[in-house]
Amino acid sequence: MSDIQEKVFKGGSFITEDVLPEDIITPEDLTDEHEMIAKTTEDFVEGEVLPKMDQLENQQFDYAVDLLKQAGELGLLGVDVPEEYGGLGLDKISSALIAEKFALAGGFSVSYGGHVGIGSLPIVFFGNQQQKQKYLPPLATGEKLAAYALTEPGSGSDALGAKTSAKLNEAGTHYILNGEKQWITNSAFADVFIVYAQIDGDKFTAFIVERDFPGVSTGPEEKKMGLKSSSTRTLILEDTEVPVENVLGEVGRGHIIAFNILNVGRYKLAIGGVGASKRGIELSASYANERKQFNTPIANFSLIQEKLATMATHTYANESAVYRTVGLFEQRMGKLTQEQLNDGSEVAKAIAEYQIECSITKVFGSELMDYVVDEAVQIHGGYGFMQEYEVERMYRDSRVQRIFEGTNEINRLLIPGSLMKKAMKGELPLLQKAQNLQEELMMLMPEEVGTKTLEQEKYLLKNAKKIGLLAAGLAAQKYGEKLKQEQELLANIADIVSEIYNIESAILRTEKAIAKTGEAKNQQKILYTEVYVEEAFNRIEADAKETIIASESGDTLRITLSAMRKLTRHDPTNVIAKKREIAKTILQEEKYTV
């Protein structure tokens, strides 16, 4: 649908390579069709879903089913399903936009995502032709609804430790499944479940299980902190007979499906975070204009302005990173031939390529959302604590985002872990770069930085990449294989890498926009970028310092820190002044605006 960049980037290559503005996809690159798809979704959510929010939150799931079917009539369930199987086969940007708009609906958006994402995608990506023909057409229209069953009481983050068992019957026609899957989204009404079980105790395998198969039942509805609109129950399998043709992918290769579907789930979750954050800003800005204390709207207080500006600035960086990631997927997946698309292992490779980017956006998307809804409640004061205000629900709905689709802790550990793997395999020249850097640092002279728009930010980005390499390189040198046990350091490195991705995405997006429509029309973007880069750079500096201090001592430590100081020296930006400017526009428009 969209003509996007020609280059295909390796996952994680932003650490070692320079990327150009025209290389990335930004929200400013949307086609008219993209905008229309987003508008249809927004109108549907605002016009049909939000008016039913009370019933949905009250867990009257017939409303959720009905709304999902309506969404199906509009084509909203078939976006990722190929045309030949009754879907629309649209690009990843379209499905991202839809996910962003659905986020307004809180728990219902999780029902939606549970169906179109983790519920349907395993069959889209890894099903064989017969499975696709049988299951995808009704899933694309909403005639049948799907769910994903991986987690068990004893295996959360350690997904492969699942206990659910599968055993081939004597006739060789069916697998007999036994076990319990916990916290299964859509379980009250789903017709099709993607279930993972161990064949003969050690072959982790995915199955397509229909609700009507004998021995399938669900437990009572869980009582959750948030996302109450979504159904969450235990899926109980008691001698469930699953036909052998319902094995999804290969026997013993279920982890390929599980991990790749999680990857997609991660960036989709980040997109939802962007959507929810925009809503939080909108509600908070209009409330701040309305609410008077001391005879003046609280919007006039600069501490309130500071909150709104920070919320919007983070949203901008996150939105830039997320859509860039979506663009990477679109680019990579869009290049696959029909034959490759039918081959699960090719698809898996394409998805796995961007594991780092997926983890980064998941961690930051969920933490951004948590931050924004927290401040949204704060701006609402005591009213924000009351259920009649939407921010109260948003606050509760947000919390689990840092936990599901891989906890943020697991995702943080995955980031340096994958980078290391790529370095070892020679896919990324990390080691070479780290070595060059050590020599470079010895002779580093302070650089004259220009004063043109974004010049300083680009300089800081360049140095941030060096600081990241320096800190990660030292930690790797000191601990070698044992670095795996130094989780605090790994988390620091993950945060540095993530901030590099975020600031680079924000800078490139702003540059791209300026090239298109000029500086005057992009003032807000420039402000966001300047503020975000300054603050993120300070966080990078702190994380790097802590990492280096834990990895070196004595003279080497002193020399290294002084080398780093050469990289961190810069004219600081007055973020307070800039945030007031940002807030002015937000308060005038009463929404997140770029």
Place this chain on the structure above:
Amino acid sequence: MNIFVLMKSTFDTEEKINVRNNKIDEDGAEFIINPYDEYAIEEAIQQRDQHGGEITVVNVGSSDNEKQLRTALAMGADKAVLINTEDDVEAGDAFTTVKILEAFFEEKDVDLILAGNVAIDEATGQVGPRLAQCLDIDYVTTITELRIDGKQVTVEKDVEGDIEVIETSLPVLVTCQQGLNEPRYPSLPGIMKAKKKPLEELEIDDLNIEEEDVQPMTKTIEIFLPPERQAGKVLQGESQEQVAELVQLLQKEAKVF
């Protein structure tokens, strides 16, 4: 049946209105199909699906309005025409629009023209009726029901909350009121199909008219926002005193009698 819909692009209803230099600031504003015109498009689709024929959506405006025309196509209209006046017409009003549309319809074979009851921006409600007058066809405004049987047309018209039933015949122009139907959302397949549907762009030259012919007949003197609402007053004291004070305030401050 040859069905035409007159469509205007208006500010999104959620858009904040800022006035700058006696003009409404359109910078960065989102535009939508005028909500009353959505009823017209929906009705056109339902009538076409029932009686057959073709729907052409017509817009007088600028190239930015292409988006709203595409949305109409995505809802289900067959063709769109954009009469682009951005280079030729500096100022315009309902008269201007009607003159241009009159020229457009001169050679057209028309059975049914639908328009919104009013546009939510300037809300003159004039374009529809004036165009019908110029084309010398019947018209009914603010309709809430439309039944067509051959050439016979039965219309229910909203008259300040009452219903008037009117019979007329094709060709006819109607303007659509809330309650006529529930406009559909453009579906995703519809959006993808809309890309391939014809969207013709014309300029007033193509219609053999000049800028002098379409000079507005009205002048905008000033544009201003409604005054901000003042905080309410809570009266104190016994009920009798409060009533007395209220009467006095209504008389002296609010000057209602």
